[in-house]
Amino acid sequence: MALRFGANVSAAETDYGTVLLDERVGTYWELNPTATLVVKMLMAGRDEADAVTAITDEFDIDLAQARQDVDALVRQLRTSGLAT
Structure with a gap:
């Protein structure tokens, strides 16, 4: 499912990943x-299965762990109000 940051969220890429600022708080x-x-994949309209495949291809992580990590990340971004 596609992901979008809220209007009050700023993102900046760094050498070590991405920093998000929740401007509301x-x-x-x-x-x-x-x-x-x-x-990046979810914001480009790709689904969570595509993201799982991408991280298993790019990083040393097994499929089951990748699924758990993607699910946890998406859930945390949504429950925190950073993304919809």
């Missing part, structure tokens, strides 16, 4: 390179 979130890849 002034909280920073740091995404590691794996999470950055997942977010």
Whole structure:
């Protein structure tokens, strides 16, 4: 499912991933390179299965762990109000 950041969220890529700023409360979130890849794919309209495949291809992670990590990341971004 596609992912979109809220209007009050700013994102900046760094050498180590991505930093998100929730401007509503002034909280920073740091995404590691794996999470950055997942977010980029989902924001480009790809689905979670595509993101799982991408991180298993790019990083040393097994399929079951990749699924758990993608699900957890998406859930956390949504419950925190950073993404819809």
